[in-house]
Amino acid sequence: MKHLVIHLLCCLPVCLAYPLEGAAKENSEMDLVQQYLENYYNLAKDMKQSLRRKDSSPIVKKIQEMQRFLGLKVTGKLDSDTMEAIHKPRCGVPDVGHFTTFPGSPKWKKTHLTYRIVDYTRDLSRAAVDAAIEKALKVWAEVSPLTFSRVHAGEADIMISFAVREHGDFIPFDGPGNVLAHAYSPGQGIYGDAHFDDDEQWTEDTSGINLFLVAAHELGHSLGLFHSSNPEALMYSLYQPPTDIRRFRLSQDDVTGIQSLYGPPPVSPNEPVMPPESNPPAPKFPVMCDPDLSFDAVTTLRGEILFFKDRYFWRRIHWNHRPEFHFISTFWPSLPSELDAACEVASKDTVFIFKGNKFWATRGNKIQVGYPRSIRSLGFPPTVKKIDAAMSYQKEKKTYFFVEDKYWRFDENRQIMEQGFPRLIAKDFPGVEPKIDAVLEAFGFFYFFSGSSQFEFDPKAKMVTHMLKSNSWLHC
CATH class of the missing domain: 2.110.10.10 (Hemopexin-like domain)
Structure with missing residues (x-):
């Protein structure tokens, strides 16, 4: 199980009243902080009492590590900005610096991969789900030699499904508002697969949880990428949709990450490599030796x-x-x-x-x-x-x-x-x-x-x- 990495996008309930009122509320907040540091920054589980005293050097270092990674002011204290970040929706994989890959850098040993959508969400039409997944894969295909084709039966490299609660992988979903999805690093069997919690409200815009954006992030994990500390990156650990999904573009950090695994797109002397589509339009690109060619x-x-x-x-x-x-x-x-x-x-x-x-x-x-x-x-x-x-x-x-x-x-x-x-x-x-x-x-x-x-x-x-x-x- 060394390379089995589960990706959980966790939406934590927002509760930012300061100062904390009452022992019960403070205990709840401290439990949340402890769980956050344990899940994402490898805090030892026996540090609970030290966390409540807030005077332990290891605790301070973990808080500083979190602040540094998330781009916050490094104070070592649970200030309002830090608590706000803890409450934001995020991915459940532990945080690491810059772009990186899973331990051992697992990747697909081929560049043409198949995918299959096994189950659909109840929130969107099948056509909308198909389009979101295809668009999410295209994001990675445009900057790498990877190509993707869809199959409708049998085993695919990447199996995509929507499910609720326990769904057969020992990592049950937990209802609306918490875990959004999880995915597995490249490999055989369940490896490479992506699962989406159908108790969430999946949408084509940002009125709910945007399926394209989450799918693009999850499929980055399916291809071998871990997390980035760059807030501009798709692989940044906090879920933060842009104001205009239509203008979404991968950051250079994401491009560098995927190309560190698979290299840049293949080069043709006459045309760029286009990602495969079910009905690709006729490509319109400049011809190198066109006698009327001009440059911008x-x-x-x-x-x-x-x-x-x-x-x-x-x-x-x-x-x-x-x-x-x-x-x-x-x-x-x-x-x-x-x-x-x-x-x-x-x-x-x-x-x-x-x-x-x-x-x-x-x-x-x-x-x-x-x-x-x-x-x-x-x-x-x-x-x-x-x-x-x-x-x-x-x-x-x-x-x-x-x-x-x-x-x-x-x-x-x-x-x-x-x-x-x-x-x-x-x-x-x-x-x-x-x-x-x-x-x-x-x-x-x-x-x-x-x-x-x-x-x-x-x-x-x-x-x-x-x-x-x-x-x-x-x-x-």
Whole structure:
């Protein structure tokens, strides 16, 4: 039973009256705290009297451990924020730091898995349950090589069911309002299965318990993931649905976790791998060697070159003749699609990405804290609503921003927009068409992308030296 891990989402009744009134109420609260620390932070069961005295060093350390994991102020005291967190709905698996896997890192030894919905809830139509489970699996399929197909009979890798009370696995459900569901880590038999308490009120929105969100979390466990200390992660231990379920996206922490087990999605030179669907629509994706291909943004990244288009990007790596093709969300789940501009400031090991009036800072595949920010923080006037293209020129320690027929220049050393700007593109970059989609500095030249055309510009001679196709960088 070493790798058998039960996942219980526990909804604890909210009771936050301070100060506590009466010995009975205090005893109830202390019992709750003791149970919480025993279940999730490995508190020894013989520490009960020490907990009531609230003066024991081991108890203080356990409270501090909990506060640290949940992102609370670390006081070692049962303050109001700590008690509020204890009362929140959460998962019953013990808490651990960052993304992690079950002990021994069990995972499926294959990448195509089957699932079967054995029983249904009474709260939703069968079609709604089918859609929620399919969507939950798709969340993980989009960022890994895993694919899923549904079977309607026999044994599947992941058996999904709704049940009440005792349901055959010695872990009975307890009625409405407490345990929501539990799941098992990858393996044979009951391993990998997910069970949902049908005494809960399952919904498609957040008026009750959102089935998609709980299923996505539970199926993360079925695939081998444990818990994360990142509050933004789906695998965070507290149940906290977003305000808009329709805009749900995996955090980078979740992506890193699943890819630590199974790796990234497979790469095709011509198209991204789409998760299987019962009736998949005809895929619409850019074709690398289309003579009319244009780019939304282009940037370097640690010696690579990235070419963004719609929801995708090509990744040109110097040692690989064939560019890789990925979903943007595979590397940066929180970034929007159809970007406006991107540029790398190599001295900061940072790529800045622009969409509308906001921009993000990334290092590798990690979005930096404090972003997105408004482009006005860079010094742009309110009349500038978006950036068309951006380029960092490391020789000058300047970053160029192109907007319609003008450009601005930002001083990276002083971190200010330079005086005397904007200036006309046509005046300082003669021969370059003013509608610029993207720009790249390489080999001492500036490469301006405009539609399917590309202008190679020599900044010393102040002239266009070559006209190329935009996708010439992709060996077309």
